[in-house]
Amino acid sequence: MNEENPDWLNGQRGVAPEIRWSFSTEAPLVSLDLANESGDLLAADTSGGLYRLDSRGQFVSLTRGHRNIRKIAFCDTGSAAVILTGDSVVSWLDENLEVQWSIELHEVCLDVAIDPYGQHLAVSLADGNNIIYSRFKKQVSNFETMRPLSFLDFLITEPALVGCAEYGFLCRHDFSGNAEWNEKLWTNVGDMSVSGDGTSILLASFTYGIQLFDTAGNNRASYMADGTANLVAGSLIPQQIAAATLERKLYWLDSDGELQWMAEAPEEISRLICDPLGDGFYCGLSSGKVYRLAWNG
Numbered sequence: 001m002n003e004e005n006p007d008w009l010n011g012q013r014g015v016a017p018e019i020r021w022s023f024s025t026e027a028p029l030v031s032l033d034l035a036n037e038s039g040d041l042l043a044a045d046t047s048g049g050l051y052r053l054d055s056r057g058q059f060v061s062l063t064r065g066h067r068n069i070r071k072i073a074f075c076d077t078g079s080a081a082v083i084l085t086g087d088s089v090v091s092w093l094d095e096n097l098e099v100q101w102s103i104e105l106h107e108v109c110l111d112v113a114i115d116p117y118g119q120h121l122a123v124s125l126a127d128g129n130n131i132i133y134s135r136f137k138k139q140v141s142n143f144e145t146m147r148p149l150s151f152l153d154f155l156i157t158e159p160a161l162v163g164c165a166e167y168g169f170l171c172r173h174d175f176s177g178n179a180e181w182n183e184k185l186w187t188n189v190g191d192m193s194v195s196g197d198g199t200s201i202l203l204a205s206f207t208y209g210i211q212l213f214d215t216a217g218n219n220r221a222s223y224m225a226d227g228t229a230n231l232v233a234g235s236l237i238p239q240q241i242a243a244a245t246l247e248r249k250l251y252w253l254d255s256d257g258e259l260q261w262m263a264e265a266p267e268e269i270s271r272l273i274c275d276p277l278g279d280g281f282y283c284g285l286s287s288g289k290v291y292r293l294a295w296n297g
Helices: none
Strands: 018-024 027-032 041-045 050-053 061-062 069-074 080-085 089-094 099-104 109-114 118-127 129-134 141-143 153-154 160-164 170-174 179-183 189-193 201-204 212-213 221-225 228-233 242-244 251-252 259-264 268-272 280-285 289-294
Touching: 018 089, 027 069, 027 268, 027 289, 041 069, 041 289, 069 109, 080 109, 089 118, 109 153, 118 153, 160 189, 201 228, 228 289, 242 268, 242 280
Parallel strands: 189 228, 228 268
Antiparallel strands: 018 289, 027 041, 041 050, 050 061, 069 080, 080 089, 089 099, 109 118, 118 129, 129 141, 153 160, 160 170, 170 179, 189 201, 201 212, 212 221, 228 242, 242 251, 251 259, 268 280, 280 289
């Protein structure tokens, strides 16, 4: 059953989405990720709680005790997840959120990613090294980039990894660590979202808005100049874009960057995840409130 929309969702422009469901974590939200194939959502809070919900917003599992969670990554099938805790501990979790193994790395970890099928994970380190492991904790490759990568994302259609630094660098590597291309950037980056085939790479570039890059790393467009864009989420099939600013503005754009809806959130926005087909998105607020918002179906 749909919930009644709070006033802020009615927005300043466009037709407001409907709340399909919502829930709240027990402590402030740390990270959020979606299993695009199963539709399950994984959330983490500052108390060490991990919450798995199904596509209807019903709890599947809940675990506690993971101290200092910084980032989570959930594979598309929902069969595995990766969490980053403390400065440098990476753990592989099964579908019940039970830890299968952990490894403490030699440097501060900046980001973690898991491939769509739950077979590999990637971790970027503050010294510029990046490591890909198999699900069995075997190192597959190790490669260095000219800048430390703060954002990582695996592709679905090819065995490749896209990475981006907070400033000055965007790249793509294969599973052997070979660079397929790299591009210099002239803006800071607050967030990255990559389509399943890598044809759309979206960067939240603060005062420069949302920057769109193609599968070869070429800059194709710039969207949404009103506000300081720090979060972005695109659909797996490049159709829709959700974006947020430091000023708490929420935007819903089509694939050409045309504004369809805009609203101001009641508090800081921590995380955005777009529905795979672009029907809506998930919005996580800093307090721990998470909304499933949609326009269709």
